[in-house]
Amino acid sequence: MAADGYVSRRGARIGRYQGILSQGFTMYGKDRFDERSNPQGVLNLGTSENKLCFDLIEEWFNRHNGGSNIAPHMFQYSDVQGIESFRHEIAKFLTDYARAPKALNPEHIVVMNGCCSIFAALSAVLFDPGDCYLIPTPYFGGVNPDMWLYGEVQAVHVPLDSKMSDGESFPFQLSVKKLEAAMQKANEQTQIACNNG
Secondary structure, eight states: OBSSSSSBHHHHHHHHOOOHHHHHHHHHHHSBOBTTTBTTSBOOOSSOOOOTTHHHHHHHHHHTTTTOOOOGGGGSOOSTTOOHHHHHHHHHHHHHHTTOSSOOOGGGOOOOSSHHHHHHHHHHHHOOTTOEEEEEESOOTTHHHHHHHHHOOEEEEEEOOSSOOTTOSSTTOOOHHHHHHHHHHHHHHHHHHHHHO
């Protein structure tokens, strides 16, 4: 059901959200840095896309690519699934690397630009609103807003530590025991929240 007649409730909620990255990008859009015309403007340090040195990257790739030129659009994802030739190479690599009994089909591979878009897509297709997912801590802070905004799913932290506990062979070691403890704690909190409602 549409919240305001034009978008869904989920779309309206996403539209209202203003996290620190969104606020920063809005500021950047209103006052973009330019070395000559706006040297006091805002630098966009929140987007993981490096176009500042594209000329160097293009030169390097073209020099090491057997003499054939790589067009600028090839450095960006122009197809929703990802560049077809790239997906074919990924399929070949993963078939070999993972020792798949059957060759992977490149049509079943989707390439996305950045982990946030991947988490957002996964949250929308793998979870129902209100579901939870286990995530080892520490982790990239961009995961929570993308999973919550698009999938309405909540993180359940699996605490990892820099100090090794008994039976661990390295710091920040993830174990079944830690996953089960986090899941048990999440189940108890869910029951408490439901009983208090």
